Amino acid sequence: MIQKFDRNDRRILKFPAVHPCEGISPATLLESLIALSHAICNYQFRFFATQRRKARETIRQILILSVFFEEIRDHGRSLPDSVVLCLSELHLTFQKIQFLLEDCAREGGRILILMKSHFVATQFRALIRAVATALDVLPLSSIEVPSETKELVEMLSKQVRKAKMEIDPEDETAMKRVILVLNQFENRLEPDPFMIRRILGHLDIKTWAECHREIRFLDEEIRAEYLDGNEREVPLLSSLVGLLSYCRAVLFEDCDFGVIDQSEGRNSNFEVLTCLNPEDFRCPISLELMTDPVTVSTGQTYDRVSIQKWLRSGNLVCPKTGEKLTSTEMVPNTSLKKLIQQFCAEYGISLAKSSKKNHDISRTILPGSPANAQAIRFLSEFLTLSLGYGTDYQKNKAAYEIRLLAKSNLFNRSCLIESGSVPPLLELLGSTDPGTQENATSALLKLSKQPRGQKAIIENRGLSSVLAVLQNGMKLESRQIAAATVFYLSSVHEHRKMIGENGKTIPALLELIKEGTPCGKKNSVVALFALLFYHRNRQRAIAAGAVPALLGLLESSDRVELKTDALAVLSTLADSVDGSMDILQASALPLILRLLQSIDSRAGKEHCVSILHSLCLNCGADVVSILAADASLMSTLYSLLTEGTSHAGRKARSLIKILQKFCETRSSRLVKDACQEQFVNVW
Secondary structure: OOOOOOHHHHHOOOOOOOOOOOOOHHHHHHHHHHHHHHHHHHHHHHOOOOEEEHHHHHHHHHHHHHHHHHHHHHHOOOOHHHHHHHHHHHHHHHHHHHHHHHHHHOOOOOHHHHHOOOHHHHHHHHHHHHHHHHHHOOOOOOOOHHHHHHHHHHHHHHHHOOOOOOOOOOHHHHHHHHHHHHHHOOOOHHHOOHHHHHHHHHHHOOOOOHHHHHHHHHHHHHHHHHHHHOOOHHHHHHHHHHHHHHHHHHHHOOOOHHHHHHHHOOOOOOOOOOOOOHHHOOOOOOOEEEEEEEEEEOOEEHHHHHHHHHHOOOOOOOOOOOOOOOOOOOEEEEHHHHHHHHHHHHHHHHHHHHHHHHHOOOOOOOOOOHHHHHHHHHHHHHHHHHHHHOOOHHHHHHHHHHHOOOOOHHHHHHHHHHHHHHHHHHHOOOOOOOOHHHHHHHHHHHOOOOOHHHHHHHHHOOEEEEEHHHHOOHHHHHHHHHHHHHHOOOOOHHHHHHHHHHHOHHHHHHHHHHHHHHHHHHHHHHHHHHHOOHHHHHHHHOOOHHHHHHHHHHHHOOOOHHHHHHHHHHHOOOHHHHHHHHHHOOOOOOHHHHHHHHHOHHHHHHHHHEEEEEEHHHHHHHHHHHHOOOHHHHHHHHHHHHHHHHHHHHHHHHHHHHHHHHHHHHHHHHHHHHHHHHHHHHO
């Protein structure tokens, strides 16, 4: 039997070949070997940016052997064990050759294969020698094939032993040029564009999209390195990412503006948020869920592993605020840890997997190499200048490049903020081109995740511009992105007040809740939720019609997470008498009771209980009497006492007491009325 390996999970330049089983039949082995030979020979039609001579020579040799294997099959004679053993070794080697050729021809891996030319040459040499060894011990005399075929195999065996498989001189020259350019970046020298173009020309990277494909592949390799717990290749990979990011923005004028939608899904151009705000659960360094959150002297919280590594690197400032740490003492944040555990239990997230990902530190807040750091700094300055002084097309392209750079990398965001990119991006929010407005809004969203980015937006009077896009953006996507930006800006108390005082903000969010895409509705709901932490905004939301809009969302949506977030906002609004009255007057009590029983989210059930509790307190006996008549309510409340959070348990316990007191009072009143009636009848 021939076992197969899933190629989709294979790392580049890893060759997980599988040896044929000992009991395999010679016929099956031979058929598999022929199929494998044909697959390798098909690489003659693939493009090799580098390693061309070695690939071509290897394919030629395999082509000759495929003819030999077909001759053996066609004669149909039984094969001795010694021949089967040699064929098994060839099968194993051929698998590795196919992996190697696949990597050399892989789109997106061209520059990495170039920089690994010495290793690749060594692999070609070792594999060809393995073929030569198998042919040397192959007992040709015991195989019945034409004599000319045997002579061909013998001649091939001699050629294979002599094959040198050295690095192509052109590849070596290109590799040295790459090293020179990276050294220039490392020494804070901007490289010669002509030199870079020669490198790209050698690799046949001719378009913006091809360059972007290389960057995406390298980013995936960096993530894989951290997940494997091996950071040895990260400096090289990061340096190459910096170089190609610089090339993509500076050297390629034409841009594929649809690449985000194509590669990451239609709704990837704006954030997906939640009222639970998992951003608060993520370490600002690793961007992964914290498994052991600790608070440092500045009041900021990080995952213990991440901040310890940061401190061991000699950094004595707070990564998030930049303030100097007065002490390296770390205080465990047990409350946050419990919330994270509850969040993971609610959404089925494995903390073990998150813990493994927390090793991915340098990829986010620290540059992977000095060359990467300086390349990104040069690039940030270039993009900022393009935003301020470029043509309309160049401004749009620069905003789009910032979207890509700032998507998930804290260091990139910091460089872009420091270079002064926020003010010109704010100016682009007023662009009459819908695409430019969307790109600028999305770029600002990425930068608003950083406290310094939020500060830059506010200090440059950008809040009104963001809110203008929220209210009147030319594309629905732009308005939805602006809603997510409002969410991040609302993380600061003073900003919530300023945003709420703009009388059109909350109505604009409610409009998106009604007409936006599912992700846009979600972003608007959580942005509203963030604003409600400033108590005066609650009354503004109620007056703007938040309750009917949210109830309509609960009725129309089939997404559990969206319903959960909507219930969270309603729970907050129900704390006030006006909010409770709006819910009651909308005849929403049956809906809340139905959701309490049917929603698959524990958090959603807890929000329902909180709403019912507020309705009882604020609306009195009219609500309590309806709840007391619901036979299934008590069992749900008791289950939340044991399975829910401590906050939900308190609400459920209080609601149970209210209902029990009502029932006891009603019973005693009924007894009293019955006694009075009996007394009257007697007399």
